[in-house]
Amino acid sequence: MELLHHGAVTGVTGSCHELRLANNLAILVDCGLFQGENTNDTEQPIDFLHPGIQALIVTHAHIDHIGRIPYLLEAGFNRPIYCSAATAALMPIMLEDAIKIGLTREVLVIRRLLLRLKRLLRPLSYQQWTAITAIPGLAFRLIPAGHILGSAGVEVHYSPAHTESGSTGPARRIVFSGDIGCRDSPLLGDPQSPDYADILVLESTYGDRLHEGRAQRQQQLQAIVERCLRDQGTILIPAFAVGRTQELLYELEAIIAAFQQHQLSGASGMSWQDIAIVLDSPLALRVTEAYDDWQHWWDTEARRRVRQGRHPLDFTQLHIVPDHDRHQATVAYLKRTSAPCIVIAGSGMCTGGRIMNYLQALLPDARTDVLFVGYQAQGTLGRELQQQPHQVTIGNKAITVAATIHTLHGYSAHADQQGLLDYVAGMNSLPGEIRLVHGNTDAKKMLAQKLREHFSIQVTLPTA
Known part of the structure; x- marks a missing residue:
């Protein structure tokens, strides 16, 4: 099993993570646009697409988490796109605007891309375990993230297939937090911590500060x-x-x-x-x-x-x-x-x-x-x-x-440092490893320090 990060490792935009498993089978979680420093909205390469990718799971409809999906479709991606029901309602609205700004204003091209998107969308309810049949032993569910309407974290459970000589490896639980929101937001439910994780991929946007109440x-x-x-x-x-x-x-x-x-x-x-x-x-x-x-x-x-x-x-x-x-x-x-x-x-x-x-x-x-x-x-x-x-x-x-x-x-729609610590503390058992993404260097370093102090836990800052 391998975790690859195709964005949001040196900043807060471009979220895109790949979980690659046996036989080169894989899933993507998010496919967001890079924004800000050293980026060009007309150059958003999809250099990571390969035939083994069987699905895309989307955490929420912000452009830094979905904005490269049109480029992904143009590159030939034709697998299911899973997300919450509200995200499925918001995503075509957001991507139509993004396509007009970054790709083309050609009406027929936009219509074709949105039709392809809608054919691939698979809306899900929260807490609904869903198997990806092309990857034996893999299932996932969405949990409320409290960030924007429809936002979710993704819990992935993988039990490697059994062979005549026994199992090819132990069952593993990988959790992608997506963007975690603040508690007590009147238009949203509160974020929910996962039960447990062998690896938690955690956002860190405000890992170095506290918000006002x-x-x-x-x-x-x-x-x-x-x-x-x-x-x-x-x-x-x-x-x-x-x-x-x-x-x-x-x-x-x-x-x-x-x-x-x-x-x-x-x-x-x-x-x-x-x-x-x-x-x-x-x-x-x-x-x-x-x-x-x-x-x-x-x-x-x-x-x-x-x-x-x-x-x-x-x-x-x-x-x-x-x-x-x-x-x-x-x-x-x-x-x-x-x-x-x-x-x-x-x-x-x-x-x-x-x-x-x-x-x-x-x-x-x-x-x-x-x-x-x-x-x-x-x-x-x-x-x-x-x-x-x-x-x-x-x-x-x-x-x-x-x-x-x-x-x-x-x-901010993002949890602050204390909110991120509370998210980890709310798990039934602590993760074996936390990988910090979606934050600048100072935020990630400060949050890593706090996580180690509070939980004596392994924290890594991936670069790719």
């Missing part, structure tokens, strides 16, 4: 928004279409409901109920509609709001930008007026999408505030802006940065 982060969001609006300026929030956007809408609706009559000092009599929240992301809108369709997966708190007649993802102050013409008009209006409002637009790391037009138009205005609520990979404009530069380049143009830049780490 939910109440604290909501207070910080409220304080930052109120402070920004006192200057009568626009707040730009680059947000990921899946997960972060929906969580932000949920929190903003809660603040408006609690403080709708609260007047913002120095803001010309404005109160929270006067604040326009602009969602300018066709992709995020489609995903938000999907979240709405899966309300039965929301937690008790969120479902209670709906029963009370409130809707955390569709409320009066929320304004949708329906098309490109309205988008251009909105950007031009805000550039001319810097009207006080909150704009949520993709992409979350400022690597493309409609947020780029807002940044180009409004970064030179000192009344503008940019609020980051998610991880910014090395080499992205988002990470560059977090360093508080005086100037950035957008579309080959030098743009002065007079805006104020804020970062709220508490809105």
